[in-house]
Amino acid sequence: MKIALIGYGKMGKELEKVALSRGHEIVCIIDINNQDDFESEAFRSADVAIEFTNPMVAYSNYIRTFKAGVKLVSGSTGWMAEHGDEIKELCEKEGKTLFWSSNFSLGVAIFSAVNKYLAKIMNQFPAYDVTMSETHHIHKLDAPSGTAITLAEGILENLDRKSHWVKEEAATTDELPIHSIREGEVFGIHTVRYDSAADSISITHDAKNRGGFALGAILAAEYTAGKQGYLGMSDLFPFLADEPSKPSSK
Ligand SMILES: NC(=O)C1=CN([C@@H]2O[C@H](COP(=O)(O)OP(=O)(O)OC[C@H]3O[C@@H](n4cnc5c(N)ncnc54)[C@H](OP(=O)(O)O)[C@@H]3O)[C@@H](O)[C@H]2O)C=CC1
Ligand SMILES: O=C(O)C1=N[C@H](C(=O)O)C[C@H](O)C1
Numbered sequence: 001m002k003i004a005l006i007g008y009g010k011m012g013k014e015l016e017k018v019a020l021s022r023g024h025e026i027v028c029i030i031d032i033n034n035q036d037d038f039e040s041e042a043f044r045s046a047d048v049a050i051e052f053t054n055p056m057v058a059y060s061n062y063i064r065t066f067k068a069g070v071k072l073v074s075g076s077t078g079w080m081a082e083h084g085d086e087i088k089e090l091c092e093k094e095g096k097t098l099f100w101s102s103n104f105s106l107g108v109a110i111f112s113a114v115n116k117y118l119a120k121i122m123n124q125f126p127a128y129d130v131t132m133s134e135t136h137h138i139h140k141l142d143a144p145s146g147t148a149i150t151l152a153e154g155i156l157e158n159l160d161r162k163s164h165w166v167k168e169e170a171a172t173t174d175e176l177p178i179h180s181i182r183e184g185e186v187f188g189i190h191t192v193r194y195d196s197a198a199d200s201i202s203i204t205h206d207a208k209n210r211g212g213f214a215l216g217a218i219l220a221a222e223y224t225a226g227k228q229g230y231l232g233m234s235d236l237f238p239f240l241a242d243e244p245s246k247p248s249s250k
Contacts, residue, residue: 001024001025001047001048001221001222001225002024002025002027002045002046002047002048003019003024003025003026003027003046003047003048003049003050003221004026004027004028004029004030004042004043004046004048004049004050004070005026005028005029005030005049005050006030006049006050006051006052006053006061006065007030007031007051007052007053007054007061007076008029008030008031009052009053010210011052011075011210011213011214011217012029012031012052014210014211014213014214015050015052015214015217015218016029017214018211018214018215018217018218019050019218019221022218022222024218024221027042027043027045027046028040028042028043028045028046030043030061038064038065038067038068039068043068043070044068044069044070046070047071047221047225048070048071048072048073048221048224048225049065049070049071049072049073050072050073050074050217050218050221051065051072051073051074051075051076052074052075052076052217053076054076054078054141055076055077055078055079055141055142056141058074058076058078058079059079059082059083059087061074061076062074062083062087062098066090066096071097071224071225071227071228072096072097072098072099072224073098073099073100073217073220073221073224074098074099074100075100075101075102075103075104075213075217077102077142077145077146077147078141078142078146080100080146080149087100087230088230091228091229091230092229092230095228097224097227097228097229097230097231098230098231099220099221099223099224099227099231099232099235099236100230100231100232101150101216101217101220101232101233102145102146102147102149102150103146103147103150103188103213103216104212104213104214104215104216104217104219104220104233105205105207105212105213105215105216106212106215106216107205107207107212108147108190108205109216109233109236109237109240110240111151111190111203111205112150112151112154112233112240113240113241114203115151115154115155115192115203116154116155116157116158117158117243118192118194118201118203119154119155119157119158119159120158120159120243122159122194123158123159123160123161125196126161127196127197127198128194128195128196128201129173129194129195129196130155130159130162130176130192130193130194130195131170131176131177131179131192131193131195132144132148132151132152132155132165132176132177132178132179132190132191132192132193133178133179133180133181133189133190133191133193134147134148134178134179134180134181134188134189134190134191135180135181135182135183135186135188135189136180136181136182136183136186136187136188136189137182137183137184137185137186137187138182138183138184138185140182143167143180143182144165144167144178144180145180145188145190147188147190148178148180148190149165149178151190151192152165152176152178153165155176155192156176161173161174162174162175162176163175164176165177165178166178167180168180187207187208187209187210188205188206188207189204189205189206189207190204190205191203191204192204216233219236220233220236223235223236
């Protein structure tokens with residue numbers, strides 16, 4: 001498959017390694033210094049472009065990729081609150097294609113499914129209150145992390161006593177607090193913790209390197225080449241939506 005990379009930083013370089021190891025060809029690399037290449041033949045020839053840049057430029061990269069008629073996979077975080085609805089509409093109503101995930105690692109896909117199921121169970125156990133924390137390297141521009149926001153959304157959809165997430169401290173019992181820590185070169189640690197007076201239950205995903213994010217993004221690119229629309233990890237792994245059994249609310 002022909003792949004174009006947009007952004008050649010920590011993730012761009014990791015993606016290049018994994019793509020080549022799976023027999024793909026990198027036909028174009030766009031970084032901050034060669035923006036004209038969005039109009040190049042090489043870029044247009046790509047089966048899929050993969051974008052990992054930053055919250056400020058991701059949206060304009062998506063629009064330029066759509067204009068070039070190239071399908072897109074992106075892991076950039078921090079753009080969704082401002083532009084999410086417009087980008088989804090371009091995919092759902094105007095034939096554009098974006099596969100986006102706040103975290104491409106297979107471990108986080110599994111963790112997300114467990115997180116939603118645990119939240120549903122906790123409807124039966126009001127003595128437990130839930131908090132979240134995420135730790136990342138000091139270069140990270142956004143907080144909370146995109147993954148933390150996705151995990152929080154998974155809790156809010158399933159745990160009736162929480163209505164919205166907040167940064168750091170909860171002021172009311174319906175708020176779900178997310179604590180963000182920036183430390184050294186940490187690849188990404190996410191913890192969801194339920195606390196009662198008697199005990200606590202924590203689930204944690206701890207990335208050991210960036211290889212897992214890159215592998216997931218390349219698997220997503222292989223999937224996206226033959227698809228259209230707004231796609232995500234639930235399209236790539238639909239079986240993760242199947243629960244072992246649904247706890248009854250009675
Ligand atoms: N979904 C997931 O699984 C993951 C998501 N991420 C997210 O991916 C993004 C990138 O992470 P990471 O690779 O670590 O960040 P880096 O800062 O290491 O890399 C980003 C690169 O994009 C370049 N860049 C800046 N502006 C543009 C532009 N307009 N067009 C093309 N390239 C540009 C930067 O250049 P310069 O340095 O010169 O500005 C830099 O080389 C972040 O939003 C992060 O949160 C990260 C890991 C996993
Ligand atoms: O910036 C990073 O490094 C990461 N960003 C993503 C996020 O915001 O959740 C995914 C991963 O945790 C690494």
